Each structure stands twice: as structure tokens, then as C-alpha cells.
Amino acid sequence: MALLEATNITKIFGGLTAVNDVTLTIEQGSIVSVIGPNGAGKTTFFNILTGIYKPDKGDVIFDGKPIGGLRPDQIAALGMRRTFQNIRLFHNMTVLENVLVGMHTHLHAPIWNIIMRSPSLRREEGRARDRSRELLRFVSLDNKRDELAKNLPYGDQRRLEIARALAGDPKLILLDEPTAGMNPNETMDATNLIRRLRDQLGVTVVLIEHDMRLVMTISERISVLDYGTKIAEGDGQVIRSNPRVIEAYLGKGAAGMAGHPPA
């Protein structure tokens, strides 16, 4: 069953067509990668899916509902969460608080109950804290829950961002370059974590990534964008041998050497 269907998405900034007629279908429970050279429109495409940009053309259907006209917070509330290319944590909040903010859409205590500290509020807050700590354990950050987010090392910040996204119990999580700037060991840990998102939590994962080893080992399907257009789609094997992909990455001359990995 398709969890997300984006059809004929086009986004134009001034004279630049950032995303051009892209169609992408994400199956429930899959891990899908979107790759492409810098400036290919991958992040713009993510921003359209999450509602930050409105597409000039095309529809997005998520979990059976059209979400094209919704605000980013409404889309997030429906169960689509994301991380950012340049980590965007709430720096002056603690690790635990960051995850609690991610749980916002699941907390409903009215302001009156908050002021009165009613028993139902205490229960809700207690549950939220327990769940947050569970998620922090899942990304192995529970021992750092009281530290300010800005004081965490880089890799921990990436994992905290994932925990924060998980706090909304998402059906779909979009990871924008989750291993950017990581060394091989950290990348391996990240790969395992991404796999566990799907295998243990049942979350469908879409990632933008430049690390081809990661992309090839983890994704069941790969879509390649170049100059805003989808130029190829398929599993690792198909992408590896697609001449247009090789051309996009290495230039025209390299296209003849089919069979070699593009990166």
C-alpha cells in the first residue's frame, strides 16, 4: 500500500525550476533514498512534502489524505516528520525537552488544567516523560537527557533530531542527509539506527543522502533527481548501471563505463 504519493510535483522559484514534474510513490514500510548532485532539488522536494513550500503544480497524498494545501504543523500532526540537513535542534533546551517538544501533537491538556495542575495533566506529563526517555534510550541518549542540546557532540545531535521526530509517532520520517559530516564508524551506527526505525518501530523512511555505500546497503528503492527532474528510479542494481545517473554524477564521458558505482 502506498503511504505517500506525490504526483507531478513542480516548484518554480523565479526563473528556476527547482522541482520539475516529479512523481514519487513511497510504499508503507519501505526505506527509500532520494539522491542526486548538489542543487538537484532534493531538499526542495522534502520541503514541499512537509508543507514548507506549496507546489506550483501537482498533488501530494499522504496516508490517503490530500495534504497539498495544509500547513507544515498540520502535516506533522498527521504523522509525517523530518530532520534537517543542517541540524535544527532547540539549542537552549535540554535533550529531554527537545523530545517533549516533538510530542506536542500528542499532548492535549487545556490551559486551565495546566494552571490548576490537574491529575489528568500530571498523568499526561508523566506519560510524555516516560515515552521521551524510551525514545532517548532507543537512540542511546538517555544518559544525556539533562544536557543542553547545543552542548552535545555532532553525532548525538543528529540522533537527538531523529528521536525528536520519532516523538510524534510518525508513519513516515524524512531524513535530510542523516550522515553528513560523519566518520565511517558514526555512519555505520547511523545506518543501523535507520534500519531499526523501520524494523523495530515500523516507520517508513525516506532519506536524502550522498553516502552511496549507505544508500546502496539500506534502500529498497532509490530515486535520482537531477536539475529538478527525476531521471531514474529502481533498486540499487538498476541505479548503479543507469547511464543517465552516471552522467549526472560524473559527466558525459563517464557514461560509457557502465557497471561501476557512480560515486
Next chain:
Amino acid sequence: MATSSPQTGGTGAWDRLSGLLGRGPGGYAFLSLYLLITSLTLLLNPRTSLLTDVIFILFLLLLLIVYRTRVHIGFKVALGVIALGVVLPYFGTLNPYYIDVATQAGIYVALALGLNVVVGFAGLLDLGYVAFYAVGAYIWSIFSTPQIGAMISGAVPVPNVWFYGFILVGLMIGGAFGVLLGLPVLRLRGDYLAIVTLGFGEVIRVLAENLDKPINITNGAQGIKDIARPPIFFSGALRAIGLRQLDDNQLYQFFFYFMVLVIVLITVMIVGRLKNSRIGRAWTAIREDETAAIAQGIPLVRMKLMAFGVGASFAGTMGVVFAAKQLFINPPTFDLLTSISILSMVILGGLGNIPGVILGAVLVTLLNLQILPRIAEILRSAKSAGVPIPQSFDPTQYQRLLFGLLLILMMIFRPEGILPEDRRRQELHEDEDEPSEESAGATA
């Protein structure tokens, strides 16, 4: 915020001090003795003088020390109750000037806490906050005086017992105006937001100045006088326990002192609870990073409007109390300088941190009402006594200069405020921890 060295140094000193005091019975003995000595000196020396000012400040400083020392929470509350509930009011019967200063400080504490919701929590710079205060004040002023007859012919002032209801009316109207201001500025940030809110504050003041025609609503620049005070239903009981016979004016001073104290305590409680809730966390998230906040499903519009509304409602409430206490209001009471002054309290004390904001409000009020005028007075008398100070130098003129200088120094050496926001530890047993933080904040 832990990046600047003065702050770390300061916190270290605090920790060492509270560590020293927290061990064994030392803290308890020190705090009790401190309270006893400052109280006795105050009560034995009730004349208005620089010395009394200094002791008065030391006396209030106790609350800050109590807040920062690790002693039993019950002991903290007890000291707070004795200091603010017994010693200070009794001192007020000896010298009414100081209880008035304390009441003013309390009013500013509530205002600063309200503004802190908007500026400190949600990060929305508001330079027109005094407008909501004005709205609350004018509401009660118009409805409790014959001014209502000038506005609606034939209408008569409401009975003064309605004051208690109007506190809630002030809360709601203040909140409504907050939302009203919020609506057009939702898309603005930073500088642009500040300019629009500044304009809003001025608009309200100019409206108050000019709405005496075609319909006389605010009585224009003349202001409204003879504002009704609420009936005091407990005057008999107060007289019964009072050691001295109190006249009506003194009774009202007490009444407003305690009323402001209660409102401040309630405000601290509400603000503290909001801060540690989904709403407060959403505000902080918006302050930290709007794009990331919205990606967590936080509805920006609703949360920002809520911040404006909640912040403004405290000002509306205090406006009603202020009008009844002051008996007279006019537009210049609510000028831009007051907004700036409240903002300086929030920033000076520690943006976002509740005890810090309380400290900032008390400090700035004392500076403006007591210390700076007193210094000017001393310089003046020194001049007339023959100390060679140039004729053209008028000390009163330099009060604001001194205040400005203090602000500049503060921002250079401790830009994050006197008591910066230190993110509390979210321990497993936070349920035991949190009330202590709240009530300690309440007494500070």
C-alpha cells in the same frame, strides 16, 4: 548562554556560597539571624533615609538568598511569609512610604512576569506592553467614575464592590487586546515586530489622549480622577489585630499591598506552570527555531497569539488594581518609557527566568523610586552645604543618566541578566523538585 565567562564565575560563587550555607544547621541559623537583624534594624529605625533604604534592600535581598540556599522548603516558605506577610507590613505602619514602594515593586513584578511570557518565553519583542496595562486601568476608571455617564448618557458608575469582578474583566480585556495586537504582527519577527508593537503602544496612549470627543470616553489629557476604591470588608478584623489605630488611607495601603502580593504569587504560579507545560515548551521552541518548531506540529499562529494574550492579561489585571490604588490616571502614565522600563526589568533580571525577572523588577523599581532620587537628594544637600559642585549641575537631572549607565555596564559584563535562565534538571523525581522551585520563586 554558558559561553561567557562572567556568568560561569558568578554561578560558581553562588554554588560555593549555597554549598557553605546548605551544610548542616549553618544555613538555617544564618538565614534566621539575617532576617532578625534586618527586621529589627528596620523596625527600630523607621525614618526615611538612605540608611533605611539600604537596610530595606538588604532585607529584600534575604528573599533572594533564601531562594538560592539549599534549606528545607518549609523553612523557605516560613521565612518568606514572615518577611513579606508580617515584618514588611508592620514596618509599613511605622513608615508608609516603604510599603508603597513595595506595592509599586509588586505591580512591576507582575507586569515584568507578563512581558516575560511574550519576550522571554516566546521570543517576541514587544515594545508596547504598557498599552494593555493602560487598557485595564482605563476600564476600571471609566466604569467606576461618573466618566461612564459622559460616555453613555444616563449611565451611572458601578458599585465599588464590582472591583473584584473587574479584576477578571481586566484580565479578559487585556488578553483580548493582546490577541488583537498579535493578529497583524504574526508574520513579523525581530526588529519589525518591535516597531509595530511600539506603534501599537503609542496608538493606545494617543487614543487615550484624544478620545474625549466626539464621545468622551477617556476624558482626554486631563485623565480620570476620583477612581473608586473597593470596599474593605476586613477593616474591622485588621483593626482588631493591628497594634495601632489605622486610618482609611493606611488601610488601603495594606489592602493594595496584600492584593498585589497575592496577584504576584498567583502570577508566579501560573507562569511557572505554563513554562513547564506543553505550551511553555512550544513557546521556547518557537523562540529557538520557528521552522523546527512548526515541523514538530506546533501551530505557530495559535501559540504566538496565546503568548500575546496570556502576557497581556496580566497587564490588564494589574491595570485595574493600579487605577484603584492610584485614584487618578492620565495618558502620560502609560508612555513608551514605561514599556521600556518594564522591558529593562526583564532583560536586566534574566530573560526567560522567573526568579531573575522578579529580581529585575524589584531592583529597577527600587533604583528608580528610592536609590537614584536619594543620591540626587544627597548631592543637592551637599551642594547647598558648600561642597564645590558646579552651579549648573542639577543632580536630579542625572538620575536617568545613572540608570542608563548601569544598564550599559550590566549589558557589557553580564549580558544574560543577573539570574540567567539555567535549565532546570529534569530528574526522575521532578514532582518533588518542582513545587520547591515554584514556591521559592514565589517568595523571591
